């Protein structure tokens with residue numbers, strides 16, 4: 001029996017129509033979701049996901065979908081992994097919880113920190129656990145402020161981030177981010193300490209500029225920003241190696257390394273936000289050194305560390321930072337931590353997940369099959385409305401445009417991504433819409449056959465979207481040349 005058949009045979013995946021309707025009614029009445037839209041009636045299109053196996057999930061009616069989102073960039077080892085579930089259950093029976101505060105320790109927390117340190121590049125040997133990616137970036141900010149002050153440089157408070165970055169959803173991390181779609185006019189942001197530089201998006205570089213010249217421009221811009229603000233006032237630079245939620249933006253060749261070098265030159269901490277790129281998505285436990293040739297002072301992680309089976313995040317920092325803090329001999333604590341920092345169940349999930357990744361050689365699988373996924377997705381660039389397919393391995397973004405030659409975007413009111421996602425859903429594939437883009441980050445366990453099925457379904461969904469746009473006169477090129485099957 002395959003994993004999928006085994007999962008399908010478990011009756012808990014299906015609910016009667018009546019039970020489904022009741023749940024959706026209660027959902028409307030009582031559950032305010034993450035990123036909520038305040039509706040005036042039940043969302044009849046809501047998908048009630050009730051189970052999963054491998055790279056597939058099932059809705060309440062038992063319909064199955066290839067999960068192009070890996071939950072939310074996180075179910076790296078796929079659904080139905082008993083090894084992780086059993087490890088969590090057994091840890092909860094032994095010791096479900098105890099305070100994570102200084103002076104107390106528990107085995108799963110210590111073992112996971114030790115394991116992560118062994119996988120991290122360079123001298124990153126110290127792990128601070130939080131409850132997810134936002135709290136990890138938030139804590140990293142506070143940790144850095146504390147560190148700069150303790151080492152006698154309290155004026156080093158400014159943090160540089162990039163436009164279209166996403167670092168989380170707490171008030172501080174939302175303020176660090178630069179995604180215009182996230183900047184609601186009804187919310188305030190705390191911008192005092194944040195300064196931004198350009199988004200390193202080669203697709204949207206100035207007309208006529210080569211990618212090399214664009215990279216020079218970006219590096220020069222960072223250098224000028226530092227000189228303008230004064231290096232003595234800048235604590236850190238935060239960067240996702242590939243920007244995720246901002247639209248899967250792969251910076252120009254050499255950009256990550258060169259910006260890292262600039263930070264070193266000016267004594268500015270380089271923080272790689274690897275919440276998405278770590279734990280296998282690009283074929284390595286951490287992408288910073290192996291893929292981009294950087295050795296950050298800190299790496300932020302979350303999501304794939306437990307494959308989403310338990311909420312957990314954190315950051316890893318260097319021996320050099322640790323040594324400075326120890327040498328200062330400061331008698332008071334850094335006042336930052338959470339009740340559920342290093343939760344024993346979450347740490348047990350992390351340990352079991354990493355063991356599974358190693359036993360199944362998932363990084364090698366991603367380097368081989370993720371490269372195939374990237375190739376198959378890039379073939380979709382021949383479709384009329386597809387302006388660019390970008391990304392790496394199992395982290396891909398597809399940007400649809402009104403005019404391929406001029407890169408003219410669709411009017412945002414058309415929400416092309418939503419149309420593609422609707423057609424994909426009808427075909428049994430879940431993708432994440434983002435304006436005119438489609439974001440893909442499937443479980444890393446996707447097989448060759450599933451990748452090819454994924455490519456076939458997504459091509460069909462984009463073509464159906466294109467036909468719908470032609471029919472509704474929202475896309476001008478009705479010629480059949482543009483409708484390749």
Ligand SMILES: Cc1ncc(COP(=O)(O)O)c(C=O)c1O
Pocket residue numbers: 073132133134135137166167168169240244245273274275276302303313
């Ligand atoms: C790069 C990056 N950093 C931070 C976060 C925030 O993580 P969380 O949603 O676990 O708080 C995300 C979430 O998508 C992310 O993509």
